[in-house]
Amino acid sequence: xxxxxxxxxxxxxxxxxxxxxxxxxxxxxxxxxxxxxxxxxxxxxxxxxxxxxxxxxxxxxxxxxxxxxxxxxxxxxxxxxxxxxxxxxxxxxxxxxxxxxxxxxxxxxxxxxxxxxxxxxxxxxxxxxxxxxxxxxxxxxxxxxxxxxxxxxxxxxxxxxxxxxxxxxxxxxxxxxxxxxxxxxx
Numbered sequence: 302x303x304x305x306x307x308x309x310x311x312x313x314x315x316x317x318x319x320x321x322x323x324x325x326x327x328x329x330x331x332x333x334x335x336x337x338x339x340x341x342x343x344x345x346x347x348x349x350x351x352x353x354x355x356x357x358x359x360x361x362x363x364x365x366x367x368x369x370x371x372x373x374x375x376x377x378x379x380x381x382x383x384x385x386x387x388x389x390x391x392x393x394x395x396x397x398x399x400x401x402x403x404x405x406x407x408x409x410x411x412x413x414x415x416x417x418x419x420x421x422x423x424x425x426x427x428x429x430x431x432x433x434x435x436x437x438x439x440x441x442x443x444x445x446x447x448x449x450x451x452x453x454x455x456x457x458x459x460x461x462x463x464x465x466x467x468x469x470x471x472x473x474x475x476x477x478x479x480x481x482x483x484x485x486x487x
Contacts (some may be wrong), residue, residue: 304332307342307416310405312391312398314418316342317405318377322412331412333379334437342416344375350438356383356427360466364424365390365450365457365475370486372446373419375439383432384408385425386462390450393420394484402459407434420485424452424472426461449475 306319318339322329334348356363365388368374378387388404406428407413417423425434452459452468454477 305335305338310403312403314343315389316416318414318416320412346439348437349441352436354434356432359427359430360463361427362452362465362468365422365452367422367448369446369448372440372443375419376417377414377437379414379435380407381433381435382409383429385427385432387415387425389417390422392422392485399484422450451475451477454478
């Protein structure tokens with residue numbers, strides 16, 4: 302029995318994952334990850350790392366993060382508390398959707414997740430206080446491959462739904478896109 306409904310989104314390889322909840326008077330059970338079902342969506346590697354983040358205040362932005370080759374990764378991002386506006390930006394050299402972005406609302410209530418392909422940057426804005434996300438990664442974090450883009454870069458044109466109330470010094474210090482940026486290899 303399939304527990305994950307997978308829908309392609311406008312960026313190639315970006316997928317919306319909607320979880321079927323099995324509910325009764327006690328509550329519900331929801332499958333967070335299924336390698337067999339996600340195989341058709343392009344997830345071909347084992348989970349290398351699972352991370353959990355907490356964001357205290359609504360309006361906070363985290364991102365736009367990615368790993369450079371050869372440490373590129375897919376991410377399955379799930380909101381388990383609160384609500385976020387989750388964003389992926391296509392950075393893949395030669396992609397027809399190069400530098401385009403797409404966002405979805407993820408929440409503990411809607412049970413949705415984003416499957417973000419390798420070669421895309423990821424970030425989010427907290428839409429509620431006390432947000433928690435779980436990230437399944439196809440590759441382990443590499444400090445040498447860590448990279449990011451300025452989430453306020455006009456060339457990206459991300460339309461954040463709220464005024465940004467908090468942004469880390471690290472994220473604010475990420476470079477903008479310039480004319481020489483040719484993308485990343487996946």
